[in-house]
Amino acid sequence: MTDRKTPDQAWLRASAFGPHQSLDEATVAARTDAYFNRTREIVERFGDVRVTYAVFIRRPVVAATGLMTAWLENVAAEGGFSIEIERLHAEGAWVGAGEPLLYLTGSFARLANLETLLLQRLGSVCVAAHNAYQMAMALPNVAFLAMEARHCAGFEMQELMAYAASVGSVAARREGARGFIGNANDATAPFFGMERGLGTMPHALIGYAGSTLRAAEMYQEVYPNDPLVVLVDYFGREITDGLEVCRRFPDLAAAGRISLRLDTHGGRFLEGLDPQSSYAVLEAHTPGTIRRYRSERELRHLIGTGVSAAAIWRLREALDQAGFPQVRIVASSGFGVEKCTAMADAHAPVDVVGTGSFIPDSWHETYATADIVAYDDEPRVKIGREFLLRALAERNRP
Structure with a gap:
């Protein structure tokens, strides 16, 4: 296993956005916007110029430009031309709204019809990286597992989102958080310094086995050297089935090699809970948490159906009372920035969070923009984007 760090450019160039992509x-011409293709044809007829693009996003983000720049380098190498790429922010750095992320300089004829495709590989990644950073910082002592693949529209999006989580995680680790320790499949595991994806069993295996315990036994027989992470919500008996698994494997439980994963859906409460008892659980373990004013969404995260803070506290309580303090709790189901913040406020005793909810909710916030700010080194930009000229002037200042 390698150190968990942001992948270097050599690895990125060999990834799915490598030479074959x-x-x-x-x-490129078929996938880009038509007016960029026409611009290239016009420039080629009337004379090429050297241009500098400023690339920016209208909202605060975490810089995650690696996949896009690696792709650009591959395009240039394959096409036999050069692009100067000046990154203004290191990967994982916070970038303010409207601040240029990077400058791209080169032939206008060669860059014109790349704009559509390079922006596709940038905006959503930086926003998702910001989300992943916020989630990890909200729960700095919790390990996160990236489970974005099932929510993505194909592998290209999956790779972008996995890379975003890895970059946001690196930023959070610089500030002391544990961040994302891995992800759920092999293809993008190297982004997290891993050779393989992480994960044990889906609900389908429990349905196949006929009981939660039998599914755990099957898994343990096939993978005897792996930690045992068991879903416990299939039959609505999270506590009963979870304790049954712990009693079946007491040595693993005592060694901290069993984790119970809560994925209770939002249509019901955890076994034994209702609104009143959920209030009582939180009041017992984290007094005052629910006394402050809450929005309806915050209250649901704390004491509502599904995987609430009260549900996590109740499972922890049951495990400790049964003599299994070393058994860990894994939580999944909608753990975005808001839910992670609510869990932190409730001091929820969760050890690992599995989530793909760093994928941006508001896609319009992910739109990146590229504007030319210089033609043959002469500063020029459309009215309303003069702030980009100021940024360019500061860059060129001795």
């Missing part, structure tokens, strides 16, 4: 000119 850099796209030939015909494919």
Whole structure:
């Protein structure tokens, strides 16, 4: 296993956005906006110029430009031309709204029809990286597992989102958080310094086995050297089935090699809970948490159906009372920034969170923009974007 760090450019160039995905000119032309193709044809007829693009996003983000720049380098190498890429922020750095992320300089004829495709590989990644950073910082002592793949529209999006989680995680670890320790599949595991994806069993295996305990036994027989992470909500008996598994494997439980995963859906409460008892559980373990004013969404995270803070506290309480203090709790189901913040406020005793909810909710916030700010080194930009000229002037100041 390698150190968990942001992948270097050599690895990125060899990833799924590597040479075989850099796209030939015909494919680029087919996938880009028509006016960029026409711009290239006009420039080629009337004379090429050297241009500098400023690339920015209208909201605060975490810089995660690695996949996009690796792709650009591959395109340039395959096309036999050069692009100067100046990153203004290191990967994982916070970037304010409207601040240029990077400058791209080169032939206008060669860059014009790349704008659509390079922006596709940038905006959503930086926003998702910001979300992952916020989630990890909200629960700094919790390990996160990236489970974005099932929510993505194909592998290209999956790779972008996994990379975003890894970059946001690196930023959070710089500030002392544990962050994302891995992800759920092999293809993007190297982003997290891992060779393989992490995970044990879906609900389907429990349905196949006929009981939670039998599924755990099957898993343990096939993977005897792995830690045992067991879903416990299939039959609505999270506590009963969870304790049954612990009693079946007492040595694993005592060694901290059993984790119970809560994925209770939002249509019901954890076994034995209702609104009143959920209030009581939180009041017993984290007095005052629910006494402050809450929005309806915050209250649901704390004492509502599904995987609430009260549900996590109740499972922890049951495990400790039964003599299994070393058994860990894994939680999943909608753990975005808001839910992680609510869990932190309730001091929820969760050890690992599995989530893909760093994927941006509001897609319009992910739109990145590229504007030319210099033609043959002469500063020029459309009215309303003069702030980009100021940024360029500061860059060129001796």
